[in-house]
Amino acid sequence: MNGLQAYQRVNTQTSITDADPHKLIQLLYNGALERINMAKARMQVKDYAGKGKLIGKAIEIIGGLKSFLDFEKGGDLAERLEGLYDYMERTLLEASAKNDIAKLDEVADLLRSIKGGWDGIREEALGQSAQVG
16 A cells, blocks of 8 residues: 555656646645545544544645635636635535535535636636747
8 A cells, every 4th residue: 555655646746746837726626626525435434533634635725726816817706716715614624523524515516616617728828828938
């Protein structure tokens, strides 16, 4: 198992190193969703310590997403996303405290929705960075 974990760490580090800014945000969305799904599984088998760690990681990732918000360029959209990320963090804390799978699902659905929009603008984002460079 340790070999698999080491491989996954190297693979993840390589992905992050090679990622353009748009891809990095996609990786963060994927990471948050993965942690939420893993926390849900831990909750179902009553591994509350494992659930707590995973939800904590998901909250950290969402905090990372918040740190990438550009309020000058993003304006109203950045402000709305900040509010949504704050809501997700609070909802994850509540899900953890109450062992509420429905709250985990709610946050996962919100993340998938935002990620879908982000994935949809990938070509546009790559086109802009090619023009700048």
